[in-house]
Amino acid sequence: xxxxxxxxxxxxxxxxxxxxxQTIQHALxxxxxxxxxxxxxGKFFVLELNGLSREDAQKLVERIxxxxxxxxxxxxxxxxxxx
Amino acid sequence: xxxxxxxxxxxxxxxxxxxxxQTIQHALxxxxxxxxxxxxxGKFFVLELNGLSREDAQKLVERIxxxxxxxxxxxxxxxxxxx
Numbered sequence: 042x043x044x045x046x047x048x049x050x051x052x053x054x055x056x057x058x059x060x061x062x063q064t065i066q067h068a069l070x071x072x073x074x075x076x077x078x079x080x081x082x083g084k085f086f087v088l089e090l091n092g093l094s095r096e097d098a099q100k101l102v103e104r105i106x107x108x109x110x111x112x113x114x115x116x117x118x119x120x121x122x123x124x
Numbered sequence: 125x126x127x128x129x130x131x132x133x134x135x136x137x138x139x140x141x142x143x144x145x146q147t148i149q150h151a152l153x154x155x156x157x158x159x160x161x162x163x164x165x166g167k168f169f170v171l172e173l174n175g176l177s178r179e180d181a182q183k184l185v186e187r188i189x190x191x192x193x194x195x196x197x198x199x200x201x202x203x204x205x206x207x
Contacts, residue, residue, distance in 0.1 A: 044161075050168055052168070062169075065169070065192070065193070069192065072192070074184065076173050076174055076176050076181075076184060077171050077184075078127075078172045078173065079171070079172040080169060081170040082167065082168075082169055084165065084166070084168060085133055085135070085165075085166045086148070086163060086164065086166070087135070087164040088162070089160065089161045089162040089163075090159050090160060090161070092159060098159075101157065101159060101160075105152060105157060109151065109152065109155070110148070
């Protein structure tokens with residue numbers, strides 16, 4: 042029941058265009074970094090959780106990721122719970 | 125020398141306010157998710173690299189993270205290279 046952390050990654054779905062990632066890839070190419078063939082740009086969240094069991098933390102973070110942090114129409118998410 | 129991936133995390137420095145993270149934390153609290161005590165909001169990038177040795181990929185990604193993806197005045201970064 043101590044403090045826990047959660048990491049949440051939110052990325053554009055593979056089938057969805059990622060204009061920010063493409064812009065970065067083009068910028069890198071114009072700077073001479075042509076070895077970078079593709080860039081995907083996403084969000085990363087670190088949550089600090091208090092007073093939850095690991096099981097409850099799993100459920101809570103999944104719900105928060107799905108309902109608040111990600112837009113499931115165009116984004117995928119994954120998360121991990123750290124003790 | 126095959127295709128490789130790199131993951132790059134860019135986060136606000138611990139000493140820097142994170143207004144986006146705070147906004148999300150307040151929103152979560154008002155939605156009843158009071159177990160979430162703190163939120164830090166960062167960026168996550170997936171780079172696809174071609175034709176580099178692992179050592180060159182390390183150097184390249186570190187340079188890109190430092191010079192392009194992160195603002196070292198207010199952000200920290202870390203990265204990993206995946207085969």
